[in-house]
Amino acid sequence: MNSNGPSRQRYWLVFLLFLHTVNTYMDRVCISAAKGSMQDDIAGLDDQMMGYVFGIFAIGYALFQIPAGWFSDRAGPRRALTIVVIVWSIFTAMTGAVFTAISLLVVRFLFGAGEAGAYPGATRAMYNWLPANERGLGQGIFHSGARVGAALSLLIMPWLIDTIGWRMTFFANGVVGLVWGLVWWFWYRDEPADHPKVNSEEVEIIKRGLAEAQSSETKVPYVHLVTSANVLLAMFQYAASNITFFISITWLQPYLVETWGSDYALLASLPLLCGAVAQWVSGYTVTKLHGLGLPVMSRRLPAMIGFLLGAIGLLLCTQTVESTSVWTFVACFSLATFGVEMTLSPSWSFCMDIGGSRSGAVSAAMNMVGNMGAAVSAVAFPFFVAKVTFPGIAETPGTANSFFLFAAIINVLAMIAWLFMNPLRELKAISSAALRTRLILFLVLFVVVITALVYTNIVLK
Template sequence: MNSTSHFPKRYFMVAGTFLLALLLYIDRICISVAKDPIAAALDLSDKQMGWVLAAFSLGYAFFQTPSGIMADKFGPRKILASIVTIWSVFTALTGAAWNFISLLVLRFLFGAGEAGAFPGMSRAIYNWFPLKERGIVTGINFSGSRLGAAFALPLVAWLINDYGWRTTFVVLGCIGVLWAFGWYALFRDKPEDHKGISEPEKDYILATRQDRHVSLTKERINFGQLLHSKNMWLAMGQYFCSNFTFFFALTWLFPHIKQEYGLETIEAGFYTAVPLIFGAFGNWFSGWLIDRTFKSGKWNRSRILPASLGFALAAIGLLGSIYMDSAVGAIIFLSLAIFGADMTLPPSWAFCVDIGKKHSGAVSGTMNMAGNIGAFITALLFPYLLAWTGSTTLFFIVGAILNGIAIFLWLQMKPQKHFTEY
């Protein structure tokens, strides 16, 4: 079959997961924009807000592998609809927080609710997409998260200014519940079960989605089996480094730019949206580079080259931002850093589907768990290092060093080896 002879129905699934990623990061970044009014209303210090931001990452990290295993077992249709409903409820409840502890607990539970989103998407991608399309599809999904965050910064700043932070969280929670109903009604776990897909497209997907390796896959796995894999540990290590850089953009970039350069709230929102838009470009470029390289017969290079290039750009961007004395200069270098950091995402998640196959939900969830431990450390390290040194310089140097370490890790990764083999 020529898979492009008609508009492939599988791309409608990408539209659904793109919107999910968009929503995911609108909900996630809202807390960063609302930092000042929340801190004022609840009388919180910067360090306490650091713990609030970190609590999300901890909940998100802890529930990655379990939610990935559930996506593999029960299918992404039920799991994604359920978890979006759960995290949307906790998004809305954030607006009811009355003190530091209540906010801490709500953000932890919100993070736990979001944990299954990308592992569920990975399992859906395995079921629905040929191997050679995996890079660009992953890039499109992650670009949705960056565009969502970029879109949210000025929009949420406006909502909070006009309607207050409590109302804003309730509105965002309601939108999430609507997505969950739509996904459950329209999506099916397998192309074989979807009445709207043509027989030629169905046959094409089944012939090209890596099922020939099914003999390597056990029916059930546990966390201990994953941790016996060198590929798994390497994926976790490099993703820890990636999230350290990117999570800064989701948590402390907005308050950092606002305070460092004396900007108004909405102005700071527009400035800090720019690196996230460049993050979307990084995802698209990396996804294109992955598939182009893969089609030339270089499977390993198609994952390792985009990731290594991305980590190098991220290190350069972080170091360059240290020397800028204007908001525009800082944003230019931080845009380069986030473009690079986001280039590492499509190869990372494609790698998890490569080595995980029918367990790609569990494998990607375990990698994302490690990544969000990096995010947890970022959220805390930024305010503590700032208080200790009086400067952001050391934080950016640490981030650059981690990006360099990640390149070394990628050079040892083997995308063609199932996690039970290497």
């Protein structure tokens, strides 16, 4: 054992999970970059079918969120995340081997189902290794990888496809995932004490932090927990953040091209990079406040500031429609993205606080509903641009001002929601009848989310 102070293997864990989330988004964005080449090679893959291919991933991803989170809690993050990454990497590689549109649909659905466990599994892994006062920064660094991966994909994937072809690009991405899965299996241990490079001092730091969190962990049934006010509010605010964020990876680039010209298409990556920085800033703030003995405010304050900045940035976007400078708009939208991305670290840390040993399943429930926010964003943006006007903001159709106003209002509501979210709140016992009612309502919510995703990603394509 090392006697020169505590080891720092938990920091390597966070770095490894950062690479994990970079990989998830590079795999997701790759198909957008390969769209044209794939349509040239695959019979029947017109724009309508390509829309179905994009949408079927979101449905598989949302449908398997809770089962994957439950599996991560039951099997342990070492086994669960290894299986999850290997499964989705196989289907990533198989994307490059399809020759019909139908087989592509099947492969992308299974890819989405496989990737559903990526975030819940990682959250469960961090719960085992990170004391409560380090979860904020850990989650911030972890989630920033998604934005880095998405931004890098906008630059790297087109070049890679031109160099080795779209089929080999998917294969290469799959190999990267398989390598990560092997590294995870051989490096990670569910119990830090079992890791050969974790010394006794670091084990003590982790155990002390975990014991503090477990002292407030509830043992109520999962349905009781996931339908509590805390989790329902967490679901709402996470969907709210996605309404703004998903514009960055869906409509922002086409909107820039249509409004200011194709020369500015690459500027769509700037808000993503601002989002990555925001997650580090927010994660540090969460950790700092928790270290000052403010566990509730460490989650609440960064999230509320984030939603406030998001609302301000979106409202500023409404004032740029007359501007001839694309940079003014990009700066305002980057501020909005910076704001909503500040909310991720406190959101996922909050799930770890209230979920405890079931943090995988609790975070999966939040992420599932968050996908509905993404679906609303994808449908609402073009609808608002084409149809919705508002006095003084969007006098005529054709601008995104009315959508920006709508998203700003949602951000304000999410900011208010955080006033009522408290990770230290104890759950009171409820009757069996009340528990059954909650189960029915939760199943209804599940059906609503999946129906919304099917409608927006399949029916409207």
